[in-house]
Amino acid sequence: MTRSVYVTGIDRGDGRQVVELGVMELLTRQVDRVGVFRPLVHDGPDRLFELLRARYRLAQDPATVYGMDYHRASALQAEQGTDELVSALVDRFHLVARDYDVVLVLGTDYADTQLPDELSLNARLANEFGASVIPVVGGRGQSAESVLAETRNAYRAYDGLGCDVLAMVANRVTREDRDEIAERLADRLPVPTYVVPDEPALSAPTVAQIAQALGAKVLLGDDSGLARDALGFVFGGAMLPNLLGALTPGCLVITPGDRADLVIGSLAAHSAGTPPIAGVLLTLDEVPSDEILTLAARLAPGTPVLSVSGNSFPTAERLFSLEGKLNAATPRKAETALGLFERYADTTGLARRVSAPSSDRVTPMMFEHKLLEQARSDKRRVVLPEGTEERVLHAAEVLLRRGVCDLTLLGPVDQIRKKAADLGIDLGDTQLIDPATSELRDSFAGKYAALRAHKGVTVELAYDVVSDVNYFGTLMVQEGLADGMVSGSVHSTAATIRPAFEIIKTDPEASIVSSVFFMCLADKVLVYGDCAVNPDPDAEQLADIAIQSATTAARFGVEPRIAMLSYSTGTSGSGADVDKVREATELARSRRADLKIEGPIQYDAAVEPSVAATKLPGSEVAGQASVLIFPDLNTGNNTYKAVQRSAGAIAVGPVLQGLRKPVNDLSRGALVQDIVNTVAITAIQAQGPARNPSEKASQQ
Structure with missing residues (x-):
């Protein structure tokens, strides 16, 4: 089982920071504790490590990241030989390895290092560290033939020196030659070879x-x-x-x-x-x-x-003579680099080859990574009605650079373009539509009037209604012109979801539209429902909310163990509120016998094993609940906010469930990352019907 991954090269100028960043992203999806080690370092700040530390919130002491500087390494090798140099670096590496599940090793950079046979040194260090190697070959300004030859030679060099080569990367190749190089390298080497084109924005x-x-x-x-x-x-x-x-x-x-x-x-x-x-x-x-x-x-x-x-x-x-560099001050370049790596490298296959130690912990960052990866696996189109809002535009830039989904922005097109230009955001081929002038407005008015004729809505009235960005976006989803919609950063919840209730309506398999929050705690993700939509659901509705929430949890990789919350556990209490939860529990069990469900149960007994052992010994859910269903909106909304603020949890949502097609609401205080996460969730919801929760959980 690979414990560390060593990213190295054969010469300077290969742009391997893209690969190093991409591998770090891949590793942090799999495990919680990822360390970084750079055997040799130049004087001055290490831009890449500062980027990794900022982006992935690394707690690693910077003093442990480096082996020694190049000047000292050159002197040590000259005076005492390569064995002494390698021995000193191995000792430093193990100080990091003992504290982390996996270590990303950043190889030497071939720039003014004064080290003879640097490739052999990298190969030996990788072997001594027990690390698998990803060699990177730079192809900028080279012909296809030259890139092909260098890639094959680099593989032979590292393989011949005894390295476990995970994959080869030909980076910064000419875009015109990229497909030809990839085709000619396919199946030529016994390991996967990824060919990444040059991206001017990274070097700018x-x-x-x-x-x-x-x-x-x-x-x-x-x-x-x-x-x-x-x-x-x-x-x-x-x-x-x-x-x-x-x-x-x-x-x-x-x-x-x-x-x-x-x-x-x-x-x-x-x-x-x-x-x-x-x-x-x-x-x-x-x-x-x-x-x-x-x-x-x-x-x-x-x-x-x-x-x-x-x-x-x-x-x-x-x-x-200036060239752009990836560092903590260039987050946009980091998004571009990750999008490039994820598009041209088989990250799923590479993750399997890395075989990083599995972790039962699910950190907020791991959950967010998995959302983007899952959305990217089957790209959908999401419409964002608030196209002139600055946070929405910044989120759109991240989503586009990472290749998460296709986007449609609504609003006056000139205003969207001007705002994007002022923010320095390149919207690329994003679809921009002004509902007020769109050719779709007439047909949408007719469709809305037909849907709401029983309420006396005429075509003339509908023509005005559908110019509203939320109604227009919802109609795009209904008509299949978009797969989902996200709004609410400057609109109320009612303004966002009312059109969905009128136009998209409830899924035939659901009796009610409800919501969940994904509560990302330090080491796990819990699902809270319903905290945003239904003030006081009856037993029938509460059972439906529980079943919907289990399905949503499974779709996003959370094995559903459902706790129907009350102020009483088991048979210890009575009263109308407890009886409602007890009835809802029995209804949910009768409809879905495959689900693990417990209720009524108090919150502490649901999540704390020691309390569960006393109050409900032998329960499959008590002490390890992952889906927590609150009896009413007052309890649910206050609890999620209390946990969010007091426990430092990241609350992702509300995620609506029970609609025929996905529409999701944002908080008006939503941050850019909140919008990115919600759009990714919406894209995933649009990918198709969720699998049976028990089937999903059994495959994890």
Whole structure:
């Protein structure tokens, strides 16, 4: 069983940080405790480790991450030999390995290391660590023939030195050659080979990185604008019409600071989205007047305007030598890198080959990873009615970069594009629809009028109703133009789900629409229902909520063990409220004899084994309940919020269940990650009918 994975290369410039980040993502899906070890390190901050630490909330002491610096390693190898160097690094590695389930090892970088035969050193270290190896071959600027030869030779080199090669990666290959290389490498080697194309956005510096490298003054711009990738450079010296014709999406405009016409023209083009630019860099230490800067700020809020003292030619020389780097300050690049790796590498197959130790713990991060992976496995289209909302746009960017699902954004198209441009967000081929002007509005009005004719709704009235983004989005789902909908970041719960009740309606197998929250605790995920929809369900409805919640839990990898909560456990109490829960329990058992269900039961007896042993000894559910059904909305809503705040749990939801097609509501305080998770859940709900919970659980 593999305990560590060693990502290495054969030369510098292979861009293996994409692979290292992708493997870390894969490992953290499987186990809770992942350590990082870099045998040799240069002076200065380790950008990749800082990114891993920030992104995956690593608690590892940075002092344990590194073996030694290159200078000391070179001296030790020269004075005492390779064996002494390897022995010292092995000792350092085991200090990390003893504390973690699996260790990601970051191989040497072949950059000014002064180490002879670096490939052999990496191979030996991998063997001494007991690590499996993923060699990465850089293909940037190389022909297909060269990439093919280097990949085969790299495999032979590491295999010949006794390494357990998990997979080969040919990275940064020319996009035009990618499919040919992948086809020709298929079945040529005894291990999987993944071919990843070059992605310009990863090597493009951000505006903030440019400002730092040039020592530029930031005249205008916010953090979001400074985080934009500069995908190219356009030098302005000609008249404005000629400059506008030369602008390209994501370019940085470089112009003398006294050309106010070019500054304003570039920002006006950006504001119109034709095209969105990364920013403006002014040379010659010339700064426009305050009036011009005020106009610029109003034209394109947040768009960076920088100023440097040099002229355009030396500035250009320095710009063309800059290359973007993955680090903690570039989360967008990290999303792009992960999306690239997950698209071109068989992460499911690679996970099986890694064979990391299985863990019974399910951390919030592991749960979130699995949501994205499950949604990505069978991509669906989700419509987001709040297309001009900043958080929704940021979430859309993450979803698109990670390839989680296809998206439709609703709202005035020009406003969506302008807002996205101001935020530096590339929406790619995302579908944008304005319900007010859409050609679908007439047909939707007719369909809605027919559905609500019994309420006296005419086509004329329906024409106004369907211009509402939530009604329009719900009709898209109903008509199969989208697979699910997520709204609520700026709309009330009623505004989000009322159209679903009117148009999509309840699933024939459900008597009621209800909701659950996934409560992600430190080491497990619990399902709480119903905490958002039904104020006081009767016994029949409560039984249906329990069955729906079990099905939802199983669909998302939580084995359903259902606790029907009450203030009394077993037969110890009586009263109308307890009797309702007791009746609901019996109804649920009669309908689904395959489910593990207990009730009435108190919360402590449901989740704490020591209490369960006293109150309900021998129960299959008590002490280990995973699905907790509350008797009413007051109890459920207060409990989930109390646990969320006092226990630091992450609450994902509410997730609606019982509708014929998925529609989900957001909290108006939803964070970007909350929106990402809810969209992923919606996409998964749309993938097809859930399997029988007992069947699902038996396969895990």
